[in-house]
Amino acid sequence: MxxxxxxxxxxxxxxxxxxxxxxxxxxxxxxxxxxxxxxxxxxxTPEGMINAIKNIDFKVWAYTPSEGTLSYRKQLTKYYNKAGYNITPEDIIVTTGGSEAISITFMTCLDAGDEVIVPEPFYANYNGFASQSDIVVKPILSYIKNGFALPPISDFEKAITDRTRAIFICSPNNPTGYLYSREEMEALKALVLKHDLYLFADEAYREFCYNDQPFVSPMHLDGLDENVIIIDTVSKRYSACGARLGCIITKNKKVWNAAIKFAQARLSPGMVEQIAGEAAIDTPAxxxxxxxxxxxxxxxxxxxxxxxxxxxxxxxxxxxxxxxxxxxxxxxxxxxxxxxxxxxxxxxxxxxxxxxxxxxxxxxxxxxxxxxxxxxxxxxxxxxxxxxxxxxxxxxxxxxxxxxxxxxx
Structure with a gap:
């Protein structure tokens, strides 16, 4: 056998x-x-997304561009720029869920045996995607006693080796719900620039911040354009987990040009999902x-x-x-x-x-x-x-x- x-x-x-x-x-x-x-x-799920699917009228259920339809990427650009990201449609690759966004990011930026530092506890499937890509997750413990705040930067420094290529964060966090502060994000920025690392940011829960606490993205920090890759999805924001529609956002053109080749290999994201995604952007506040x-x-x-x-x-x-x-x-x-x-x-x-x-x-x-x-x-x-x-x-x-x-x- x-x-x-x-x-x-x-x-x-x-x-x-x-x-x-x-x-x-x-x-x-x-x-x-x-x-x-x-x-x-x-x-x-927002009514606009459901109605967009109900009102679909096409004769051929065709492939879409590997990077996603231009109309959807324009809508996404409108959403992110309203949040202060200052991007263009050419900075986006549409993916089959946030899961594929993580997988393509890993394959684009890390070679077999390379290391990514992740504060733990972390979304369990990061381990799975790392295993698929033959890369090594280096965990940095955060602690329940202080609400799972970002570990001290000194702990990150100790974990960095000559194989370290990236730091991976999720804010607001799955599984802890912790929301990183601007001070914590600035500390990560300094570390990333010091060691010339990527900063991967899973922002699936961006819209869910409580007690008037502000959401701070790496995209809000100056000087990180070449280092940051945003991973996002419609699953949680619009309660549309079954849509399997996500994206990668990066202003680093070398990364985008490499990532698109992985996107081409899987052909394209779904047409119907992107039609629904376009409508989602107009969901009222x-x-x-x-x-x-x-x-x-x-x-x-x-x-x-x-x-x-x-x-x-x-x-x-x-x-x-x-x-x-x-x-x-x-x-x-x-x-x-x-x-x-x-x-x-x-x-x-x-x-x-x-x-x-x-x-x-x-x-x-x-x-x-x-x-x-x-x-x-x-x-x-x-x-x-x-x-x-x-x-x-x-x-x-x-x-x-x-x-x-x-x-x-």
Missing amino acids: PNISHKGQRMPASPIRKLTPFADKAKLDGKTVYHLNIGQPDIE EYFEQVKAEYTTRRNTVVTALNGMEGVYCPNPGGAFYVMAQLPIDDSDKFCQWMLEKFSYQNQTVMMAPATGFYSTPGAGLNEVRLAYVLNNDDLAKAMTCLEEALKVYPGRIESEKLKAESVL
Whole structure:
């Protein structure tokens, strides 16, 4: 029997999706499962996007340009320049989701064995894309005790080697919800320029910043035009995860000219998705105001409930729609599986993402979980009650003092 590749063997499983069979079994057993494991919002997609699809009228469903249609890139330019990016349509490559944007960026800017420094915990699929590209993720720990703020620049300096090519950030952050400040971004700018590195920025959650905190992009900083690559997607902004429509933005023409060759190799992004994406740019501001208000309410429900549970700590995130919580448990993978396999409260249970999958450092995240507050407020409240009851009876519960002594973080 032929063997699979070494790369296939190394490819990590998704911590967000790997427990799905257990959730499916729980549902077959008649349990209600509250899905807080994945960033699939229940917010309605803007009506303009849906209508644009309904009103499509073409005779041939044709290829589009590899860089994306000019009309869509012009619309994107309007959106980003309103946010102060000062770009042109020629700075954009449209991709099949943010995932392809990450993959093309890695392949364009790094050779096999090159290193990218990423503050952790980080979006788990970064590891997968790195594995596909044969590059090395160098994690820099951030800590729950200070809300997962940017690690000290000295920690980055220590991690830089002669194979380091880039620093990769996500702000607002998935999985922590942390929003980088201007001071933190300026510190990264100085480091990137000092060592002549790329700065990759995943901005999927740009529109979701809370408590009037400003969003600061590397595109807002002077002197980084040759270093910055923005990775973006419509998935979260417009609650359009199934559209699989993203983009790469860079003013570095060498990078753009190399990246387009990878884009040509996969032919083109979808026509229908770009038609919907064009319409999305005209989504009224009121849509985002309402969505932000809804997420703020949900965030407050979840964070307040978690911090009211004995032995639980959850920092209040500044953006996105995730929280990372420290629980009085021995092993988050075991706990999340136990919740689906063994536990129910009033015939309900909760599906969460074990935090171990968002770390590369061995032993980190063992007592943490990521929760996505993407359900309506009533369901979130029920899920929090269910989680609190579960923690009371979980066989692997660790008492608070022991937890503090043993915690990696």
